[in-house]
Amino acid sequence: MYTSSATIQSSSDPVTVLTDSDSNVVREALKEHGALIVRAGASLSDFENLSDQLITPMVHHSTSTTVERDVVNADGTTSTVNKGMDYIPLHREGSYAPG
Numbered sequence: 001m002y003t004s005s006a007t008i009q010s011s012s013d014p015v016t017v018l019t020d021s022d023s024n025v026v027r028e029a030l031k032e033h034g035a036l037i038v039r040a041g042a043s044l045s046d047f048e049n050l051s052d053q054l055i056t057p058m059v060h061h062s063t064s065t066t067v068e069r070d071v072v073n074a075d076g077t078t079s080t081v082n083k084g085m086d087y088i089p090l091h092r093e094g095s096y097a098p099g
Contacts, residue, residue, distance in 0.1 A: 021046060023053035030054075048078055 016033045018026060021040035029036050042050070051057070057077065069079035 021050050023050055026050065026054060044073060044078065048073070 016029060016036040018029055018036055018038045019040050020026075021038055021042055026036070026038060038050075040046075068082055070083070071079050
């Protein structure tokens with residue numbers, strides 16, 4: 001079972017929130033809860049390092065243009081979320097990736 005003083009959990013809010021961005025802590029919390037929010041002060045580099053430790057690094061095709069998203073790092077592997085005020089249509093995360 002995952003236990004850490006870095007977990008913030010309100011009895012009225014069923015979402016697990018972590019204030020610790022250590023990849024081992026995040027991985028164990030994901031195993032236990034299935035989903036969580038990480039609210040830890042971090043730089044872009046910290047975010048990319050955590051992401052690379054948790055998932056296989058990949059580049060989404062829409063990071064190559066500025067139509068849908070703005071690229072936020074030099075090598076084009078990290079971008080903002082979709083621009084605009086319209087809804088995001090139904091989609092499957094990573095459906096274009098092998099495996």
